[in-house]
Amino acid sequence: MLKFFEQKFNQHQSQITAWLNQKRAEVKNPVYCSVDLRNSGFKISVIDANLFPGGWNNLCRKYEEKGALNFKNYLQKYYPGTKKILIFPEAHTKNIYYFQNLKDLKNLIQNAGLEIVIGHNNEGLKDVAVFETAKKEEVILYRVQKDGNLIKTVENFVPDLILANNDFSNGLPVILENIKQPIVPNPNLGWFKRDKINNIKIYQSLIEEFALMLDLDPWFFYPISQEVKNVNFQTKKGFEEIFETMNKIFIQLEKKYDEYKLQAKPYIFIKNSTGTYGMGVKNFESVEDFLNINRKDRNTLSVGKGSQKIENVIIQEGLPTTDRLKSYVAEPVIYLINSQAVGGFFRLNSQKSDRENLNSKGMHFSKLCFHEMQTYQNTYCEGCDIESLQKIYAILAEIASIAGGVEERDS
DSSP states (O other), X not given: XXXXXXXXXXXXXXXXXXXXXXXXXXXOOOSEEEXXXXXXXXXXXXXXXXXXXXXXXXXXXXXXXXHHHHHHHHHHHXXXXXXEEEEEEOOOTTOHHHHHHHHHHHHHHHTTTOEEEEEEOOTTSOSEEEEEOTTSOEEEEEEEEEETTEEEETXXXXXXXXEEEOOOTTOOOGGXXXXXXXXXXXXXXXXTXXXXXHHHHHHHHHHHXXXXXXXXXXXXXXXXXXXXXXXXXXXXXXXXXXXXXXXXXXXXXXXXXXXXXXOSOOXXXXXXXTOOTTOSEXXXXXXXXXXXXXXXXXXXXXXXXXXXXXXXXXXXXXXXXXXXXXXXEEEEEEEEETTEEEEEEEEEETTSOTTSOSSSTTEEEEEOOGGGOXXXXXXXXXXXXXXXXXXXXXXXXXXXXXXXXXXXXXX
């Protein structure tokens, strides 16, 4: 199937490019986005989209120039005249890899010809806090303060634009309320308000239109997904609705697997609908597996990032990954600026199978540099052109990012 997908995408390249440009023009594109995908050999799909991505330290240096250009184009289109930018980060005061992310994101934006500093709103830090990154580099964070309806740093740096590298899982900080400077991404897309089923539905709608253009079944490019609200995994509230939803999705999957004579066994993920960091995610091989869920797995599905209680979940078709790198189970993560792919990385995990959540303990990363990859493998893609496969990943990720623009427009 992968070879067939490659041929279809190559045959319709000019139509795809025109269609993507049209869709980008219809919305305000997210300033940036990261997209998780799964390649199962018989289908390739986006499984998650993060509108406040960290991890900029995991991109190939080859893509820095393209990233800077895309960022510059984004500002010229939506915020012309912007010269000064403040990054508003997460409060990860001990995470050297997150600090490397901030350092590399700052460098990328500076390459676009902008003046930029990194702020902080952490009472436990000095006004000017210096940290060491994973590469033993220095990164400086300046305390932010409010002056009327403006945000500025203690060094009197007044930004034209605030770039949030904080997903606002715990809500919008008071200091950012009612300020004059624009904040991107829109804080209303933070996890204290956002429900990822909205992006999933919009992405699926776009994919249905996209697949029609290629004369392909849209199911090849999206996972069947449905939300169940008001659940409690400790008291088992909502379990009957989860059971019924899982059963319906398994029936749909069995029909699809029979239609395409697939030998694999369908399975399902239950995941937090309002969170990230791979928390609140568990795979189930059958409805019976869910009915026999143990206390440990109930605990896993009860709490998300920042100890936020999980009340809404996505029941989603599971996609086994056939991507391998250095013999590790892997999945691609594509990074975008202005809804255009600028690079990415492979998420690897030595402790998980190809059917499990890789964004968990045992995870590490390998820069997705297809131009220099020697150890990439995919048994379903013998004879495939690796650059063409990269293009498929990028196109699907761009559709998910455009869905983020629609999500903001309609929110």
